[in-house]
Amino acid sequence: MLPAQLKPEHFTGYPPEAKELVRNHLQTLRQLPLSFLPLFLREAIAYDWKFPAERKELDTQLAYMAGLNAEQLQELMAPFARLRLSPEMERIDWVNEPREFSEQLTAYLWATHQIDAFREAALQFGQKTEAAKQAETASIARLGIAVIGRGAAENHYPLFRKLRRHGVYFSNVQASDGLRAVVEKTALRAEAHPIPFGHWYIEGAAAEEVPSSRITYVSYSSLGPIQEAVVATMRRAVETGTGPEALRTRLAQLGPQDVGMRDSTKEAAVLNRFKLSMLTEGSGTQLFSTTFVQWTAREALRRAQPVTLLVRFAPRQRERPMNELLARTEFKPELDPQGSLIDADMGAYYTWINLQRLPAADRSAFLVWFEDHNEAVAVGPTMPRGTESSSRISMRQLLEMLL
Amino acid sequence: MSTYSRPHEIAQAISRSRREFLRIATGACAAKALFGFTPLLPTVPMRGRKVVVVTFGGGARDDETFSPDGQENIPHILKELVPQSTFFSQVSNRGILGHYVATASLATGVYETFNNFAMVPPEHPTVFEYFRKELKRPAADTWVVAPSNGFNRIGESGNRSYGHGMGANVILPKRLLAAALSSAGDANYEHLLRDNYETPLYTPQIRGNELELNQVAEILKLSASDFAAHARNLQSADELSVYIARRLMRRLAPSLLWITLHDIDIAHSGTYSLYIDAIQRSDRLCAEIWNAIQSEPEYAGKTILFILPDFGRDSDADAGGNGFQHHRTGDPVSRTTWMLVMGPGIRENTVVDRRIESTDLVPTLGALFGFSPEMSTGKPISEIV
Numbered sequence: 001m002l003p004a005q006l007k008p009e010h011f012t013g014y015p016p017e018a019k020e021l022v023r024n025h026l027q028t029l030r031q032l033p034l035s036f037l038p039l040f041l042r043e044a045i046a047y048d049w050k051f052p053a054e055r056k057e058l059d060t061q062l063a064y065m066a067g068l069n070a071e072q073l074q075e076l077m078a079p080f081a082r083l084r085l086s087p088e089m090e091r092i093d094w095v096n097e098p099r100e101f102s103e104q105l106t107a108y109l110w111a112t113h114q115i116d117a118f119r120e121a122a123l124q125f126g127q128k129t130e131a132a133k134q135a136e137t138a139s140i141a142r143l144g145i146a147v148i149g150r151g152a153a154e155n156h157y158p159l160f161r162k163l164r165r166h167g168v169y170f171s172n173v174q175a176s177d178g179l180r181a182v183v184e185k186t187a188l189r190a191e192a193h194p195i196p197f198g199h200w201y202i203e204g205a206a207a208e209e210v211p212s213s214r215i216t217y218v219s220y221s222s223l224g225p226i227q228e229a230v231v232a233t234m235r236r237a238v239e240t241g242t243g244p245e246a247l248r249t250r251l252a253q254l255g256p257q258d259v260g261m262r263d264s265t266k267e268a269a270v271l272n273r274f275k276l277s278m279l280t281e282g283s284g285t286q287l288f289s290t291t292f293v294q295w296t297a298r299e300a301l302r303r304a305q306p307v308t309l310l311v312r313f314a315p316r317q318r319e320r321p322m323n324e325l326l327a328r329t330e331f332k333p334e335l336d337p338q339g340s341l342i343d344a345d346m347g348a349y350y351t352w353i354n355l356q357r358l359p360a361a362d363r364s365a366f367l368v369w370f371e372d373h374n375e376a377v378a379v380g381p382t383m384p385r386g387t388e389s390s391s392r393i394s395m396r397q398l399l400e401m402l403l
Numbered sequence: 404m405s406t407y408s409r410p411h412e413i414a415q416a417i418s419r420s421r422r423e424f425l426r427i428a429t430g431a432c433a434a435k436a437l438f439g440f441t442p443l444l445p446t447v448p449m450r451g452r453k454v455v456v457v458t459f460g461g462g463a464r465d466d467e468t469f470s471p472d473g474q475e476n477i478p479h480i481l482k483e484l485v486p487q488s489t490f491f492s493q494v495s496n497r498g499i500l501g502h503y504v505a506t507a508s509l510a511t512g513v514y515e516t517f518n519n520f521a522m523v524p525p526e527h528p529t530v531f532e533y534f535r536k537e538l539k540r541p542a543a544d545t546w547v548v549a550p551s552n553g554f555n556r557i558g559e560s561g562n563r564s565y566g567h568g569m570g571a572n573v574i575l576p577k578r579l580l581a582a583a584l585s586s587a588g589d590a591n592y593e594h595l596l597r598d599n600y601e602t603p604l605y606t607p608q609i610r611g612n613e614l615e616l617n618q619v620a621e622i623l624k625l626s627a628s629d630f631a632a633h634a635r636n637l638q639s640a641d642e643l644s645v646y647i648a649r650r651l652m653r654r655l656a657p658s659l660l661w662i663t664l665h666d667i668d669i670a671h672s673g674t675y676s677l678y679i680d681a682i683q684r685s686d687r688l689c690a691e692i693w694n695a696i697q698s699e700p701e702y703a704g705k706t707i708l709f710i711l712p713d714f715g716r717d718s719d720a721d722a723g724g725n726g727f728q729h730h731r732t733g734d735p736v737s738r739t740t741w742m743l744v745m746g747p748g749i750r751e752n753t754v755v756d757r758r759i760e761s762t763d764l765v766p767t768l769g770a771l772f773g774f775s776p777e778m779s780t781g782k783p784i785s786e787i788v
Contacts, residue, residue, distance in 0.1 A: 111516040113498075115733045119733055284672030288674050294673060323634075339676035
């Protein structure tokens, strides 16, 4: 089937809000090329469970395309329309299985050396829709905080090497009460600016306290049973001889109910799907807590675009070298605080980069702190780049300076 | 700036950076400026020449290697190998960025287009088949030591004019180890076989032509129990691969030996510290391989070593990726890699920054050995041959 043949009844299987969205824009969708439309539908089909920021993005893209005349829309889509697809792709049920289409399209584009042209087309589309958007006027500047190195008693690794040049390196931060200060700061902002999914706390272990119900809280340790269910599904699939691509498809089909999650409220339904996708779509998130925290922070920023994000890394399990694996000793899970500190240092840098990709980045502020130690780097409009401060400062004072 | 020139310009900038990093770190010279550029004449007769190719199945970025912050991770390459080598700072891979298909492309000189995870042979003849068919070399004269995720089919293609019985012997050391442990009644080796870090629990079923344990034991004069005992002293699968490669060099002295390292691909698990550990280990292993070449009478003075990643990894700047973790964006950083060549007849302490293709490797090997890889789309690298 081709996009021009779309009818309202084709979307019968879509969830209610997604169905309404696409049916209201059917005239526009019919004009889109096959190399683009299923990718758009892959997002639209999950509309009911998307964060407010994601919904707004989709609404904006649709409104932008609907506002163009036929010629303009054709010009916008021309880079996609120029891609050559195989006739087999038209036979895929891309309306109801847009993810499967997307996987096959990706493989086909790589195999036919068209992936670079697709990449360029996607970049152009993003730039044009972005330019058409009205400038965001967020009520408050974004704040990102990364707490790294929990459990690392000492360190010989040059921390914050990539971030120091962007802000102030503080070498004499009062460590006591530091964690409480950053958690309270997050809670204060959540209470003062009650934006749905606007304030997040992502924890590598378990938080001692989350002092506001307005904070969206995700912790690695609380997802233990879900993680086990996902890993069990992976094992079953592998035992039946499934290849990695089929395995990915199988994981993508897992719903919250399949792993024992309950959609008690609309918000819970949205968050459950997000949490599950961290384990089914992430690579390494099932095994390493540092990877889970970094990837979850990336996805939270990209998808929910929060105004406050607190991430706290915890020690991950130690990767055992081959000689230990062969030693036949009883496996005792061990943690690797030193390796985790290095992972988290890079994870904090990536969190800052992803924060910078959001609107009004010039107003945003970022803090990374080596937990229970005196070192931190603060980046923001009030922080002179590439400078150092050895003055004694509390975490509360530092946060006040930052924003 | 036109949209089509941008990736090219980025690739050139990467190349310039690498050259500058190397100049600062090692004092390496730019080839064009000094020589204009003619290769040194071969000092070893073609018939007696040997080649060892080392590829990384899972590239490392400049950020963690050649840049000022990364140089601490590759001391052996920078201080021992680069000063003796010609370094190509801009090797472009325009094919599919999956490890098996990309390594197969390196081995055929054609950008192969098969599914990276499929258990299929390369479509086009491999360098091993050209080598054996045209030069009438025996099977024992070319070997592949590779990680186990699907690489068992890399020794020979599905091409009708070449193919079955004309390729290289393939050794998958981790598979051998599993077999050795299994025969010893030790079933606790599942974790060891994990080698696809993109899908951590996935372990491919082998349906290919890799050598069985007893065959290898006979060839290498190494019992299963000795093999397993030796493995217990090694930290990683790549160390096992290099151990096997050294054993092959000692026992059979193949003229064309291809070693694929894979530890770096732990980066897919998102653990930066383990990725760095693997880079440091690979750096050390590359130096060990070169030292082994120098210490083996059958290889010393007549062997050219090629070291090259199959491709790079995503840059931090590309929003479509997640930095070092993957190679999914197809951005210039993930497509632009490097190659180091050293041995008799190769200019030392030299940097070449013109762009070459990863498919140029096979025609270059053809020119060194005297065979014609008729189906390769690459060109012999003029600075080498």
